[in-house]
Amino acid sequence: MSIANGIPDIVIGRLPVYLRALTNLAQSGKTNTSSHELGRRLGISSAQIRKDLSHFGEFGKQGTGYNINYLLEQLRAILNLEQEWRVAIIGAGYLGHALAHYQGFSSRGFRMAWVFDIDHEMVGKKMNGLSVQHIDQLKETAKQENIQMALLAVPTTAAQAVTDLLVDAGIKAILNYAPINVEVPADVEVRYSDPVVQMQHMTYYLKPELEVLATLSRD
Amino acid sequence: MSIANGIPDIVIGRLPVYLRALTNLAQSGKTNTSSHELGRRLGISSAQIRKDLSHFGEFGKQGTGYNINYLLEQLRAILNLEQEWRVAIIGAGYLGHALAHYQGFSSRGFRMAWVFDIDHEMVGKKMNGLSVQHIDQLKETAKQENIQMALLAVPTTAAQAVTDLLVDAGIKAILNYAPINVEVPADVEVRYSDPVVQMQHMTYYLKPELEVLATLSRD
DNA sequence: TAGATTGTTAATCGATTAACAATC
DNA sequence: TAGATTGTTAATCGATTAACAATC
Numbered sequence: 001m002s003i004a005n006g007i008p009d010i011v012i013g014r015l016p017v018y019l020r021a022l023t024n025l026a027q028s029g030k031t032n033t034s035s036h037e038l039g040r041r042l043g044i045s046s047a048q049i050r051k052d053l054s055h056f057g058e059f060g061k062q063g064t065g066y067n068i069n070y071l072l073e074q075l076r077a078i079l080n081l082e083q084e085w086r087v088a089i090i091g092a093g094y095l096g097h098a099l100a101h102y103q104g105f106s107s108r109g110f111r112m113a114w115v116f117d118i119d120h121e122m123v124g125k126k127m128n129g130l131s132v133q134h135i136d137q138l139k140e141t142a143k144q145e146n147i148q149m150a151l152l153a154v155p156t157t158a159a160q161a162v163t164d165l166l167v168d169a170g171i172k173a174i175l176n177y178a179p180i181n182v183e184v185p186a187d188v189e190v191r192y193s194d195p196v197v198q199m200q201h202m203t204y205y206l207k208p209e210l211e212v213l214a215t216l217s218r219d
Numbered sequence: 220m221s222i223a224n225g226i227p228d229i230v231i232g233r234l235p236v237y238l239r240a241l242t243n244l245a246q247s248g249k250t251n252t253s254s255h256e257l258g259r260r261l262g263i264s265s266a267q268i269r270k271d272l273s274h275f276g277e278f279g280k281q282g283t284g285y286n287i288n289y290l291l292e293q294l295r296a297i298l299n300l301e302q303e304w305r306v307a308i309i310g311a312g313y314l315g316h317a318l319a320h321y322q323g324f325s326s327r328g329f330r331m332a333w334v335f336d337i338d339h340e341m342v343g344k345k346m347n348g349l350s351v352q353h354i355d356q357l358k359e360t361a362k363q364e365n366i367q368m369a370l371l372a373v374p375t376t377a378a379q380a381v382t383d384l385l386v387d388a389g390i391k392a393i394l395n396y397a398p399i400n401v402e403v404p405a406d407v408e409v410r411y412s413d414p415v416v417q418m419q420h421m422t423y424y425l426k427p428e429l430e431v432l433a434t435l436s437r438d
Numbered sequence: 439t440a441g442a443t444t445g446t447t448a449a450t451c452g453a454t455t456a457a458c459a460a461t462c
Numbered sequence: 463t464a465g466a467t468t469g470t471t472a473a474t475c476g477a478t479t480a481a482c483a484a485t486c
Contacts, residue, residue, distance in 0.1 A: 008453075016419035020398055031439055034467065042400055046467090053471055062468040063462035080422045087418070098317035099414075104375075104398055108415045109422070148425060149418065156323075173421040175414060179239055179323055181260055189421040193412060195318075195394055196327045199306070199368065200235035202392040202408040203299045203328070206367060227477075253443065266479055274444055281444040282486035294456090 011052045016051070017042060019075045026068050034065035081109040087147055088171070090162060091153035092117035092125070092132045095177055099151055100127040114147060118158065135162070139169040149173040157182050163190075230271045236261060237268070238294045241328075245287050253284035300328040305365055307390070308382060310372035311336035311344070311351045314396055318370055319346040333366060337377065354381070358388040368392040375399050382409075 020039055025033055026105055035046035039166055042049075053059055059074050062065045087110050089099050096115060105112050115127050116135045123134045133141060141147065150171045154162050159178035173189040176182055179197070184190055240260055244252055254265035262267075272278055278293050279285040295301055306329050306368055308318050315334060324331050334346050335354045342353045352360060360366065369390045373381050377396035385393055392408040395401055398416070 010453075012423050013420050015423070016399075019411070019419065020416065021400060022397055036467080037412070045455065048453090050467090050469060051454075058469065060468050061462055062460065062465050065467060079419050080425060080427045081419060083428050085418070085422055085425075092374060094317040094320040094346055101313040102414075104266070104415060107301060108398075108419070110239060110415065110418060128446095134288070146428070149421065151414065163233040168415065171397040172425055173418070175417050175421075179245055179327075181236075181240060181262075191417045191421060193414060193417060194239070195321075195412060196323060196329065197235040197239065198394050198410045199304070199329060200238065200298050200300060201232050202368065202394075203304055204231050204234070204297070205408055206304075206391055208299045209302050209365070229477075255443080266481095267477090269443090269445060270478075276443065276467065279444050280486055281484065282442050284443060 007055050010053060014052055015075055017073065017077055018052075019079070019081075021070050022072050022075070026072065031068055032065055033068055033071075035060075050173040076109070083109075084111050085109060085149055086114075087112050088116060088138070088142065088147050089151050089153060090116050090135070090138075090166065091155075092119070092122045092127060093153065095153040096151075097127055099153060101129055108161040110149075112151075114141060114145065118154070118162070135165060138165060141183075142169040142171060144146060147171065150175070152176045152178060154178060180203075226274050230274060232269055233263075234294055234298055237271075238291065238298070238300075241287050241291050241294070242303060245291065250287055251284055252287055254279070256284075295328070302328075303330050304328055304368055304371060305333075306331050307333040307335060307357070307361065307366050308366040308370050309335050309354070309357075309385070310374075311338070311341045311346060312372065314372040316346055318372060319349055329368075331370075333360060333364065337373070337381070354384060357384060361388040361390060366390065369394070371395045371397060373397060 035049040039046040039049050053142070056078050057074070059071050064107060087105070089096050090093050096117070099213060100104065100112065100115055102112075115130050115132045116138050117123065118135045119187055120134060122125065122132045126128060126130045148171060150166050150173075152159060152166070152174055156178045159176065159180050160182050163174065163176070163182040163184060167184055172187065174182075174184070175185055175191050175193055177193050179194045181192075182190060237257065240257060254268040258265040258268050275297050276293070278290050279333055305326070308315050308331060310403070311334055315336070316366070319331065322329075332349060334349050334351045335357050336342065336351050337354045338426050339353060341351045344351050350352055367390060369385050369392070371378060371381065371385070371393055375397045375411060378395065378399050381392065382395070382401040386403055386407055391406065393401075394410050396412050398413045400411075401409060
């Protein structure tokens with residue numbers, strides 16, 4: 001995570017969530033909303049939403065709230081989503097396959113048109129119309145096609161080594177699906193997507209089963 | 220997210236990350252570590268790690284740090300991971316397919332042995348050996364098999380309706396992969412996994428391309 | 439013993455919330 | 463106008479960090 005240039009990273013992290021909620025509201029036919037309505041939908045306070053937005057300007061009107069399309073435009077500009085970002089999928093396994101077929105990227109600012117794998121057997125195979133390339137070609141392709149981001153969907157054991165290749169290829173943002181923390185230079189963004197971390201977060205709040213083990217451990 | 224019973228939710232959220240890092244350290248053959256080493260790996264301060272752990276007890280020794288296996292055991296106990304949690308995959312599309320084939324669940328406390336879909340055409344098909352069931356069977360199966368958690372991998376348009384079915388079936392924790400905030404009763408945990416939200420968080424920090432549009436918008 | 443590292447306290451830092459004047 | 467809602471300030475609340483006595 002970058003050191004935020006004045007604006008807290010936790011605020012930046014909420015903007016895509018606002019963007020998503022506003023998009024959903026717009027699709028349901030609404031043209032206006034308020035910090036209260038948005039907050040209710042997201043389970044956060046209206047004050048927090050207004051405060052977050054106030055870091056970037058004034059986007060609403062007293063009495064009537066926010067024009068959804070206008071606020072969407074502004075959020076897209078803030079998040080640098082006025083351009084299309086080019087993203088490589090690294091790893092042509094089941095997860096890479098699912099990512100290559102996911103329909104939700106292009107409408108939200110991302111072009112996923114490249115798949116790489118280290119296995120020569122996979123090279124040339126098609127994934128949703130995309131031809132799998134060998135990872136050795138990454139650097140050249142990344143430069144040519146101006147790829148700045150990668151989704152890392154390789155086995156845990158390969159994650160750090162492949163990350164090093166991504167960095168060497170000039171990739172500046174990595175979403176890592178492998179359950180391991182990778183090291184990168186300070187100018188490279190890394191975020192993590194590990195379902196088990198999220199699931200284990202939830203089990204803390206769940207009622208454990210009553211079972212023999214529980215009884216035994218009471219001694 | 221639950222209201223934490225005294226212990227901040229943000230602390231709970233870091234425990235699975237500690238658990239993961241410690242597991243990786245153990246696998247690399249180490250038996251001991253320190254808050255400094257762990258912090259360096261995770262990019263957080265050693266003080267924060269010690270403070271987080273201090274909410275639950277004393278797990279280390281002055282001078283020598285932490286026994287990795289002991290700390291792993293303690294963290295598993297805190298996160299209710301001494302039992303195996305049973306988890307249903309909802310949606311037999313590409314993502315459901317990838318989840319059904321993912322090898323990383325069982326070793327970390329989760330048994331993924333059930334796949335449901337709303338499409339009758341999918342019912343009976345096999346996914347990594349699992350027979351896809353119709354969503355109408357969810358409630359009965361969930362009770363019988365004591366399923367408490369679900370991974371929601373259905374289209375956005377179906378997410379809320381299917382969530383209602385999950386809640387009705389007694390599911391108490393949902394990891395939602397659809398890019399929409401769903402409403403649930405207060406006793407149900409929901410967390411989100413939306414790659415685009417993470418990617419849009421990163422684009423904020425990336426240098427936008429220089430392009431004609433950028434020049435024009437400077438006026 | 440000397441060095442290392444814990445657990446904890448107090449201080450600092452930062453984020454959230456409540457409240458309200460401004461104004462649509 | 464009356465009602466609604468913004469943007470912002472100040473107060474509150476909470477999280478992080480620095481420092482260190484205790485002790486392995």
